Amino acid sequence: MSSLSGRGLRGSQAHSSPTHVAVVGAGLTGSLLACFLARRGHQVTVYERRPDPRTAAAERGRSINLALSERGIDALRRVGLHERVLVDALPMHGRMIHPVDGELDFQQYSIDGQRAINSISRGALNNALLDAAAATPGVSIVFEHRLTGLDPLVFATPAGEAKASADVVIGADGAGSAVRGQLLGMGLIDESVDFLDYGYKELTIAAGPDGDFAMDPGALHIWPRGTSMMIALPNPDRTFTCTLFWPHGGTSSLASLGSPAAIERHFRAVYPDVVPLMPNLVEDYRLNPVGLLGTVRCGPWQAATPGGPVGLIGDAAHAIVPFYGQGANCGFEDCVVLDRVLDETGDDFAAALPLFEARRREDVEAIATMALNNFVEMRDKVASPVFQLGKKIEHALERALPGRYVSRYELVSFSTTPYAQVRDRVRRQHQVLGAVGVLALGGLGALGAAVAKGRRR
CATH class of the missing domain: 3.30.70 (Alpha-Beta Plaits)
Structure with a gap:
């Protein structure tokens, strides 16, 4: 099974001339990205519009538990954070379907029932990543700085306006990204936002x-x-x-x-x-x-400005709906891909940011579509006897053809196979199954005709 399994170079191996990178957004992706970049020897300043969430009161009704799965765990593992994070996680081995009437129905995620996605509080995960970033040499985090200008960097703060400079700016500030808004206002990118009803x-x-x-x-x-x-x-x-x-x-x-x-x-x-x-x-x-709930698309994800390269990552570049549990996992995987292209370009951000987009765009388009489709599955289909039979057949095929037939859910949640490859592989599997089904039906039809002909004789 192909995967994003290679590891980037570290520290001075990767980069001999540090770049000062401004990461806008101290959420999940921004905090993890700071760890990746500092590991490469860069100087990183993270700017966050909110107060420090580790000391501020949580916003009511905004916890949004996450389902952390292999892609996110793989990214955390690369910077030594997976064990620390998973201490607070609760493994979920399947779906429990609650009908209006009748018995509960448990549908396990993997054929052996052993694999699980992990329930974790967004706030707890964010705090753990902030602690890790703050403890990483080369990283500084500045709170209550809301981006209002990009070239030069300008922030609104409780004390008034503050200006800053950096060699590179990366927007990791979520679906409502201020960095993306600045690039849009400068005419350097286009965007579309498709909200669900x-x-x-x-x-x-x-x-x-x-x-x-x-x-x-x-x-x-x-x-x-x-x-x-x-x-x-x-x-x-x-x-x-x-x-x-x-x-x-x-x-x-x-x-x-x-x-x-x-x-x-x-x-x-x-x-x-x-x-x-x-x-x-x-x-x-x-x-x-x-x-x-909506899907954000924009392009390009990066631009050359007089102040230096500017890029977007995570939800700032490609926010998706939450129905495959892949939003945070996808953002974390972005950090892995960017780390890899920085290896390939010798930490030349002007070259790495376009290469990151080229490597990643098809994958995030694929998971955006899968997430929308999974909403229909979760909302409309999981309680259907036909759907439940299909899942049993799918698990039977996985047992009969280990490694050759793998469900979409397992490929998305329990591997690091690129999302576009998951889409294409599942499509091929379904085409083969469809062809086998037609042949089987044809065989049954021919057998029935032969039996009928024999009876007429």
Whole structure:
């Protein structure tokens, strides 16, 4: 199975003349990127618009648990952070489907049931990465600096305007990237943002009366309801973070439930098994914000400015919807690919940033499409007997043809096979299966005709 398995050179091996890199954004990708770049011997200043999240109060309803899988773990492993991060993670070995009526259905992710994706709090992961970046020689982190100008670098701060300089600027500041906005305003890039007609809202399932988990913590729980769904991921404190993915409009939408009675009535009808587990349901529903869901595309991801090269990475370049659990994993993998092209170009950022885009663009387009398709699968299909039969057949094929037939989910979540190669391989597998199915049906038809002919004789 092909993979992104090579490791970059380190420190002075990689670079003898340090470059001062300004990384805008101290979120997940920006913090990890700082570790990668400093490891290569560069001087890195990370600018973040927020206060230090390690000391500031968390924003209500914005935790958004992540599903950390092999691509993200591989990136963390390269800078020695995987063990530290996974201490706070909870492995989920499959999906637990909650119907309105009837029994729960557990659908394991891998054929042997051993592989798992890992539930982790975005905030806890971000704090761990910030600690690691701050402890890395050559990295400094500046909070409460909101980018307002790119050439030269200008920031709005609580004390007023601040200016800075750097040899290279990399925007790792998320889907609403200020760096991307500056490049767009300078006419150096184009962008498109495709929003879903859906939003998300977070709720909490409390720990049980005995202080233990109220549901199975080894699963990602899904309540598929056709036009909407809810998911829940476990937390170390024995709670679950739930996320509603509901349409913005209509009779059963995020905007349609106004009163406490309406909220409780709707949940008792649609999610009857969780209402007893949510003592703060009404308060959380009314007070927690609604988040937007969309896909960001832009191009190019880099530009030459009078002040030096400017690039975009992670969600700043290619934000995707969260339905394959790959947003953070994809951003972390970006750091690996950029590290690799810096090896190839001798740490010439002007050459490395276009090469990074050339290597990465097809892959992120592939996972963006897969994430959108997986929303339909999670929302509409996972409770279907036909879908469940298909998964059983798929696992049977994986056992019968080990290494030759591998499901899309396993390739995406449990390997570092480039996303575009996953897309193409799965397409070929399905074509072969389709051809075999046609031949099998043809054979059965011929057999039936022969039997009928024999009977006529």
